[in-house]
Amino acid sequence: MSPFALTRTLPLDATTAALRADVSTGLTRSPKELPPKWFYDARGSELFDEITLLPEYYPTRAEREILVARAGEIAEITGARTLVELGSGSSDKTRHLIGALPSLDHYVPVDVSESALRGAARTLLAEHPALTVHALVADFQYGLALPDTPGPRVLAFLGGTIGNLRPAERAVFLAAVRAELAPGDALLLGTDLVKDERTLVAAYDDAAGVTAAFNKNVLTVINRELGADFDADDFDHVALWDAKEEWIEMRLRARRAVVVKVPSLDLAAHFTAGEELRTEVSAKFRREGVRAELAAAGFELDRWWTDEEGRFALSLSTPAGLPE
Structure with missing residues (x-):
């Protein structure tokens, strides 16, 4: 292939x-x-x-800080062979994950921009020639149809982009993600946290x-x-x-x-x-609110990591009620 x-x-x-x-x-x-x-x-x-x-714009730096610090832990917990990234863009932040996942052999970037997907794939394949990249030109808000790739899979939705969805839209989105995941898969979610108004x-x-x-x-x-x-x-x-x-x-x-x-x-x-x-x-989110929204969609919040200043969070969740 x-x-x-x-x-x-x-x-x-x-x-x-x-x-x-x-x-x-x-x-x-x-x-x-x-x-x-x-x-x-x-x-x-x-x-x-x-x-x-x-x-002034802290979210990108804060999320990267967490990814760098926790990529090895994410790899150990998930043992992922496939990484799916929604709204992947240049795939810049996920390089920290790709380099830390020893079992990873498939990367599935999902974006509306074909040119962004092709550009990111060229860069990644130059760095990781053994990696298989299956790019999807798709809008994840209008349904997910992921390719058949080996599990376990980690589906990453980073950057706090979930905050651009209203509560009802988030519920629909998270339920759609849950429906795509199998036993052993996980959701890695980036959420910007509530903080003082001046900083925000x-x-x-x-x-x-x-x-x-x-x-x-x-x-x-x-x-x-x-x-x-x-x-x-x-x-x-x-x-x-x-x-x-x-x-x-x-x-x-x-x-x-x-x-x-x-x-x-x-x-x-x-x-x-x-x-x-x-x-x-x-x-912007609080930990218990994220936990509740994930639970309503059929996820169990397993890990919660923040940057040192507590500005941003990455959470790792698994589908609830699925046998391993």
């Missing part, structure tokens, strides 16, 4: 169709809202990479303005893909902590009354001065 294979479960036109649907719905509802996945075109991905290096807001509103540019990039995506006429200068970047929901919200706030036209959708979106378009929700 070739060390690299690629399967596409996401239709070629699915991204455009989903963008059209999200923009049509999101700009006509009240309050206006768009899902955060539309940040990530090539420029958005570059900006996010810059964000991860900012002094700064992570999403850095002094250099990189996150503001990242937030506004969604307007560039809509302009390019759907022929809209958003002017990024008409909007301010806003990051707020919702203490009741325990999540950060990123928004774009109209500086003045403006009408945005989206000709391909025959849509005119009216913004009043000060009206906000919500572009991201990023939930």
Whole structure:
């Protein structure tokens, strides 16, 4: 078998169709809202990479600290032969796991970007020529269909990305993951933790303005893909902590009354001065809340690790009720 294979479960036109649907719905509802996945075109991905290096943005460093410290322990506990990574991107963080898993012979990165998957595979295969990489071009929010690879498997969902899902969406997602796992498999989950408001807001509103540019990039995506006429200068970047929901919200706030036209959708979106378009929700978690959500989906929380400052957590869970 070739060390690299690629399967596409996401239709070629699915991204455009989903963008059209999200923009049509999101700009006509009240309050206006768009899902955060539309940040990530090539420029958005570059900006996010810059964000991860900012002094204010702690999650990437904190998670990497845990992975480096605990990769050997994860390997010993799981004995994984297959590593599945959802939203793999450049696969940068999982290199710490891949290098520490002595029994690993299959890596299954899952991402919506074929170019990102191919680029990551080239790098990984140069470092680990005996590794078989089976990449999936897929959107994990719309169902999982993993290839048949040897177990035990570890399915990794890192970066705190689960926080971009609302509670009901998380329940559906975790149940779908649980349905894919067999006896001996495990879920490795990254969750950003509740902490003081100042630290949280700064992570999403850095002094250099990189996150503001990242937030506004969604307007560039809509302009390019759907022929809209958003002017990024008409909007301010806003990051707020919702203490009741325990999540950060990123928004774009109209500086003045403006009408945005989206000709391909025959849509005119009216913004009043000060009206906000919500572009991201990023939930923060507590240990018992994570345990409860996992249990509701049929998982048992086995290990919980944090960085030294207790800002971020990695948890290892196994399907409950399955015989070994």
